[in-house]
Amino acid sequence: MLTESQHKILNEIDGSSIRNWKDWRWQLRHCVRDLETFENLLNIQLPTAIRHHFTLITEQFPMSITPYYLSLIDVDNLENDPVFRQSFPDIKELQVQKTDMTDPLHEDRDSPVPGVTHRYPDRVLFLVSNMCSMYCRHCTRKRRVGDRDTIPSRDQILQGIEYIRDTPRVRDVLLSGGDPFLLPTDYLDWILSELRKIEHVEVIRIGTRTPAVLPYRITDELVEMLRAHHPLWINTHFNHPRELTASSKLALRKLADAGIPLGNQSVLLSGVNDCPRIMRSLVHKLVANRVRPYYLYQCDLSEGLSHFRTPVGKGIEILESLIGHTSGFCVPTYVIDAPGGGGKIPVMPNYLISWSTNKVVLRNYEGVITTYKEPDSYEPTFCDRNCTECNLQLALEDAGEFRSVGIEKLLADYDDTIALIPRDNDRHERREGNGS
Numbered sequence: 001m002l003t004e005s006q007h008k009i010l011n012e013i014d015g016s017s018i019r020n021w022k023d024w025r026w027q028l029r030h031c032v033r034d035l036e037t038f039e040n041l042l043n044i045q046l047p048t049a050i051r052h053h054f055t056l057i058t059e060q061f062p063m064s065i066t067p068y069y070l071s072l073i074d075v076d077n078l079e080n081d082p083v084f085r086q087s088f089p090d091i092k093e094l095q096v097q098k099t100d101m102t103d104p105l106h107e108d109r110d111s112p113v114p115g116v117t118h119r120y121p122d123r124v125l126f127l128v129s130n131m132c133s134m135y136c137r138h139c140t141r142k143r144r145v146g147d148r149d150t151i152p153s154r155d156q157i158l159q160g161i162e163y164i165r166d167t168p169r170v171r172d173v174l175l176s177g178g179d180p181f182l183l184p185t186d187y188l189d190w191i192l193s194e195l196r197k198i199e200h201v202e203v204i205r206i207g208t209r210t211p212a213v214l215p216y217r218i219t220d221e222l223v224e225m226l227r228a229h230h231p232l233w234i235n236t237h238f239n240h241p242r243e244l245t246a247s248s249k250l251a252l253r254k255l256a257d258a259g260i261p262l263g264n265q266s267v268l269l270s271g272v273n274d275c276p277r278i279m280r281s282l283v284h285k286l287v288a289n290r291v292r293p294y295y296l297y298q299c300d301l302s303e304g305l306s307h308f309r310t311p312v313g314k315g316i317e318i319l320e321s322l323i324g325h326t327s328g329f330c331v332p333t334y335v336i337d338a339p340g341g342g343g344k345i346p347v348m349p350n351y352l353i354s355w356s357t358n359k360v361v362l363r364n365y366e367g368v369i370t371t372y373k374e375p376d377s378y379e380p381t382f383c384d385r386n387c388t389e390c391n392l393q394l395a396l397e398d399a400g401e402f403r404s405v406g407i408e409k410l411l412a413d414y415d416d417t418i419a420l421i422p423r424d425n426d427r428h429e430r431r432e433g434n435g436s
């Protein structure tokens with residue numbers, strides 16, 4: 001059944017059948033990209049100030065909204081509507097702040113071959129599609145939105161696959177884009193099949209917003225294809241409880257029924273979901289639909305997003321309202337994706353208040369301050385990295401290849417590193433200059 005608003009939009013577009021509405025290709029063909037269509041389909045007239053700036057903004061950051069997502073807009077409360085805010089251009093996108101960057105996460109610089117970002121030791125981000133059905137106004141890859149919507153050539157994809165094949169440490173491949181689900185089903189099937197042939201690729205993940213903006217893309221045919229490529233994980237992107245409609249829920253159910261574990265990555269957005277009650281309602285609806293909240297992102301420093309950013313304190317406040325107050329699996333990890341390619345850094349309220357040699361002082365979500373008495377004696381297993389001799393019995397062939405990185409290295413028994421020193425530390429440069 002369609003909502004009243006969906007019937008109206010369908011009639012306006014071509015008066016065709018409900019079957020068309022639920023055809024994702026029909027939805028794609030009728031994505032709303034201009035002001036007149038936007039106004040006609042919703043039967044509204046936008047304020048002059050908004051109309052006036054539309055071309056100026058969309059020349060830089062174009063608009064695309066699926067008829068489905070358009071139908072979720074509340075025309076009676078446009079200004080505050082979370083769906084409108086995520087999909088319709090705002091003049092504030094043209095305000096570029098001094099600290100904004102075109103590629104804050106250095107995805108292009110950490111890229112060994114086009115389309116692949118290799119940042120973490122054991123997993124890669126693989127951009128396999130340049131297409132999105134709805135252009136999120138808060139897109140972190142805003143620099144790319146409006147590049148021609150294209151499918152990367154087989155040659156380019158093969159280059160990425162070859163890199164992964166030649167890099168045995170990669171055990172997890174994260175397909176993203178654009179939206180991988182905008183690829184034709186057989187093309188995605190081909191990519192997944194090629195990746196599955198690589199023995200060291202243990203899991204494949206797909207990041208897609210289609211369950212939220214184009215739920216009809218989750219067809220039985222797609223799901224049957226995906227099912228053949230387990231272990232497969234999917235992360236979707238819902239930001240507001242209003243996005244969980246009957247159609248979205250059906251899409252999620254199909255994916256979950258195919259045995260695909262579902263996660264959700266939200267972005268904390270000013271004026272959209274920067275409210276503990278909204279976030280609580282969102283995570284509850286997600287888990288009720290078998291989706292595990294995975295990450296809550298602090299809004300990136302990409303150009304044109306300044307009006308969406310909140311202080312970090314807002315994210316901490318939201319986590320404070322979730323941890324302990326609701327089921328543990330409802331709580332996403334709140335992360336700041338470090339500018340410069342440092343990766344995701346988790347941030348949370350402090351629960352450890354103090355500690356002595358054998359006691360730690362903690363506080364819980366209610367504010368109760370409590371103590372945990374640590375063991376009087378603890379027999380640590382000294383680690384010299386000789387896993388075959390170790391009495392913890394990690395009988396793994398590849399255990400010896402494990403290499404420690406960062407803070408982990410400082411904590412290790414087998415490594416003598418006592419400090420990590422920033423590259424441009426004057427004091428250390430002076431020392432090295434002196435040869436001492």
Ligand SMILES: *Cc1c(COP(=O)(O)O)cnc(C)c1O
Pocket residue numbers: 117118119120123124125174344
């Ligand atoms: C987010 C991201 C990943 C995946 O990180 P997880 O914490 O494992 O979800 C991998 N590579 C890049 C470049 C990323 O930005």
